[in-house]
Amino acid sequence: MPVAWKQTRTYQDILYETAEGMAKITINRPEVRNAFRPETVMELMDAFAAARDDGSVGVVILTGAGKEAFCSGGDQRVRGEGGYVGADRIPRLNVLDLQRQIRTLPKPVIAMVAGWCIGGGNVLQLVCDLTIAADNAIFGQTGPQVGSFDGGYGAGLLARTVGQKKAREIWYLCRRYTAPEALQMGLVNAVVPLDQLEEETVRWAKEILAKSPTAIRVLKAAFNADTDGLAGIQELAGNATLLYYLTEEAKEGRNAFLEKRKPDFSRFPRLP
Numbered sequence: 001m002p003v004a005w006k007q008t009r010t011y012q013d014i015l016y017e018t019a020e021g022m023a024k025i026t027i028n029r030p031e032v033r034n035a036f037r038p039e040t041v042m043e044l045m046d047a048f049a050a051a052r053d054d055g056s057v058g059v060v061i062l063t064g065a066g067k068e069a070f071c072s073g074g075d076q077r078v079r080g081e082g083g084y085v086g087a088d089r090i091p092r093l094n095v096l097d098l099q100r101q102i103r104t105l106p107k108p109v110i111a112m113v114a115g116w117c118i119g120g121g122n123v124l125q126l127v128c129d130l131t132i133a134a135d136n137a138i139f140g141q142t143g144p145q146v147g148s149f150d151g152g153y154g155a156g157l158l159a160r161t162v163g164q165k166k167a168r169e170i171w172y173l174c175r176r177y178t179a180p181e182a183l184q185m186g187l188v189n190a191v192v193p194l195d196q197l198e199e200e201t202v203r204w205a206k207e208i209l210a211k212s213p214t215a216i217r218v219l220k221a222a223f224n225a226d227t228d229g230l231a232g233i234q235e236l237a238g239n240a241t242l243l244y245y246l247t248e249e250a251k252e253g254r255n256a257f258l259e260k261r262k263p264d265f266s267r268f269p270r271l272p
């Protein structure tokens with residue numbers, strides 16, 4: 001049965017739909033192969049924040065409208081000096097904020113990729129937890145060809161994902177890679193016929209939804225901690241704090257303060 005998506009928030013450049021424990025966020029600018037402008041990124045950040053706060057959402061799917069493209073990166077028509085320029089005339093590289101938001105979202109994000117997945121679009125799928133690609137998907141970086149580069153996750157996480165040599169090839173030569181090639185290099189998790197893309201992505205999402213949300217949450221933070229330095233450790237440690245807050249031991253500390261008495265931690269075990 002196809003998912004009966006319900007549009008639960010309204011935006012200009014993106015779509016936000018929810019159903020059955022999933023949120024689907026769609027970049028909706030097919031006329032420019034779903035390139036993002038500053039406003040697109042602002043809307044995406046708002047949508048991801050909504051998905052984070054919605055307790056009924058356990059998995060987020062990020063995709064692009066139509067069959068032609070997942071995302072072709074930054075909208076080159078509004079690339080000014082010092083960044084991409086929106087209606088407020090402020091030059092921004094706010095997709096970097098979005099990348100971090102996807103990484104730190106305490107729920108898995110699955111990129112559902114059909115067609116072009118290029119430049120900043122490829123970095124967006126890279127920072128997602130998992131990627132399901134249609135057999136028409138094409139991946140690549142264009143930075144050195146169009147006068148830009150992403151030296152953050154776009155370089156470092158790519159190298160951790162596909163290996164140093166391959167990552168350097170991808171950036172230095174700006175070649176394009178088919179979905180099977182992307183699968184072979186570990187850039188995506190699965191390749192399926194285009195007409196089965198959403199069905200397969202939803203199948204993966206539902207498999208995750210059947211698992212322990214806390215275990216998945218901490219695992220995501222643990223994978224991030226390996227690559228994200230102190231920010232990654234902060235995220236992982238935040239989960240430890242969250243779990244600690246739920247214990248009687250932590251509540252004793254809070255209660256003692258509120259009751260203006262000394263805390264009594266003597267009944268709590270010091271486990272080996």
Ligand code: S0N
Nearest residue numbers: 031032033035072073074075076116119120142148149150
């Ligand atoms: C995607 C491509 C390969 C599709 O080719 P195809 O199918 O032949 O279609 P086209 O006719 O080329 O395109 C259809 C229409 O869409 C427009 N269009 C496509 N991509 C863009 C885009 N990125 N920006 C604006 N318009 C786009 C075409 O112009 C065409 O419109 P019309 O019909 O009116 O002519 C092919 O289109 C392609 O190669 N696109 C460009 C890909 C690219 O180079 N993207 C930018 C890469 N850079 C980034 O993404 C930067 C990301 C970023 O913000 C950043 C982040 C961190 C640090 C640094 C940066 C940074 O600035 O680099």
